[in-house]
Amino acid sequence: MRQRKPIVAGNWKMNKTVAEAIDLATAIKRELGDCKDVDIVLCPPFTALKAVSEAITDTHVDLGAQNMHWEKSGAYTGEVSAEMLRELYCHYVILGHSERRAYFGETDEIVNKKTKAALAANLQPIVCIGETLAERESGRMTEVITTQVRGSLADLSPRELVSSIIAYEPVWAIGTGRTASPEQAQEVHALIRSLLRELADDAVAQSVRIQYGGSVKPANARELFGQPDIDGGLIGGAALEARSFIEIVRGAI
Numbered sequence: 475m476r477q478r479k480p481i482v483a484g485n486w487k488m489n490k491t492v493a494e495a496i497d498l499a500t501a502i503k504r505e506l507g508d509c510k511d512v513d514i515v516l517c518p519p520f521t522a523l524k525a526v527s528e529a530i531t532d533t534h535v536d537l538g539a540q541n542m543h544w545e546k547s548g549a550y551t552g553e554v555s556a557e558m559l560r561e562l563y564c565h566y567v568i569l570g571h572s573e574r575r576a577y578f579g580e581t582d583e584i585v586n587k588k589t590k591a592a593l594a595a596n597l598q599p600i601v602c603i604g605e606t607l608a609e610r611e612s613g614r615m616t617e618v619i620t621t622q623v624r625g626s627l628a629d630l631s632p633r634e635l636v637s638s639i640i641a642y643e644p645v646w647a648i649g650t651g652r653t654a655s656p657e658q659a660q661e662v663h664a665l666i667r668s669l670l671r672e673l674a675d676d677a678v679a680q681s682v683r684i685q686y687g688g689s690v691k692p693a694n695a696r697e698l699f700g701q702p703d704i705d706g707g708l709i710g711g712a713a714l715e716a717r718s719f720i721e722i723v724r725g726a727i
């Protein structure tokens with residue numbers, strides 16, 4: 475039996491108008507609204523959070539955001555706080571996605587501040603890490619993952635670690651159609667779990683859910699999610715269409 479409940483989240487990125495978001499959320503909840511075997515999370519853009527929140531009320535499908543600021547309020551034009559997300563019934567927030575790291579300058583230190591602020595506001599952070607192709611090919615994968623895990627999760631208590639979710643997303647697999655093989659992904663997930671053991675202890679390491687992300691499709695989901703240290707997925711492109719997202723979620727059951 476699985477000791478950790480799988481979690482599959484759809485990261486819609488900068489896609490979907492409000493009307494499109496309602497359609498997609500409605501189609502997903504129609505089939506998965508009472509699914510209790512997998513935690514299902516929809517992460518629309520900020521502009522569609524309220525509409526999606528209303529569309530999935532009273533179902534087992536949860537809401538997540540794609541980013542937030544670490545401060546509670548203030549002069550931070552264009553930003554939103556954890557409290558603001560909670561107000562819209564978000565339970566999760568994606569932090570440190572590789573696109574935020576690459577295009578918006580997010581460092582492990584920033585991701586760490588956001589992670590702490592999310593936890594303090596009772597939001598479960600989905601903390602993203604992953605190496606680039608150049609880093610993998612130059613033999614630096616272990617070093618990069620170790621630095622990201624230690625930096626992004628620095629100073630978290632064991633309880634905070636258990637409330638956090640880690641998403642391993644190799645940058646070379648995001649939106650490229652080039653998925654990590656189940657063995658490649660499992661190797662890194664096991665590494666991440668061993669790093670969690672160092673940060674806390676074995677019980678904590680065994681409790682934290684680690685998602686895989688990067689070109690997950692209905693055709694490869696079940697095999698990836700079947701690996702011992704892979705506890706679900708963070709889905710980009712294939713989460714934009716109800717049928718493929720539903721099939722991916724079923725791959726985690």
Ligand code: 13P
Nearest residue numbers: 485648649688689710711
């Ligand atoms: P794709 O599933 O489109 O490769 O995107 C993965 C991702 O970045 C999810 O956060």
